[in-house]
Amino acid sequence: MERTFIILKPDAVQRGLVGEIIQRFERRGLKIVGMRFMQVDEALARRHYAVHESRPFFAGLIQYITSAPVVTMVVEGTNAIAVVRNTVGATKPAEAAPGTIRADFGLEIGRNLVHASDGPETAATEIALWFGEDLVNWPRAADPWIFE
Numbered sequence: 001m002e003r004t005f006i007i008l009k010p011d012a013v014q015r016g017l018v019g020e021i022i023q024r025f026e027r028r029g030l031k032i033v034g035m036r037f038m039q040v041d042e043a044l045a046r047r048h049y050a051v052h053e054s055r056p057f058f059a060g061l062i063q064y065i066t067s068a069p070v071v072t073m074v075v076e077g078t079n080a081i082a083v084v085r086n087t088v089g090a091t092k093p094a095e096a097a098p099g100t101i102r103a104d105f106g107l108e109i110g111r112n113l114v115h116a117s118d119g120p121e122t123a124a125t126e127i128a129l130w131f132g133e134d135l136v137n138w139p140r141a142a143d144p145w146i147f148e
């Protein structure tokens, strides 16, 4: 069982796609163990995207992620990290597979709607950064019908 971290970015919130996007993760069978609606400040944005600090798009990325509220989530499930990345789609919406969130709702890389951890180490780091210990362990009634 894995956990991964997701952000519904400001464009998802401003466009009224929060319910639609969360529904895709829920329907997939992923269990929500953390969720928050928040305004991201610059310091947190810079820590989260520290790996991209030297990139030309960094300033725009910080501006984007702090420009309106976001929804942050931690979800749990079998192979959750890869499953969520696949559900989200490729970074460039134009190259994302049809049926993925970024393909179905996006056009441009700088407005690609969702962040998702890209591996076990980033998932652990990002969950600690954004949620700390503030997660809920709960037995879901449907678990035996989703996890064999």
Ligand code: IDP
Binding pocket: 052, 057, 060, 061, 090, 091, 109, 110, 111, 112, 114, 115, 116, 118
């Ligand atoms: P990811 O979100 O698919 O993991 P990363 O390469 O980690 O993609 O980039 C982080 C985020 O930075 C992207 O989701 C996108 O919002 C933004 N980004 C990446 N490359 C560019 C770019 O060339 N122009 C504008 N924004 C970019």
Ligand code: MG
Binding pocket: 118
């Ligand atoms: Mg990334």
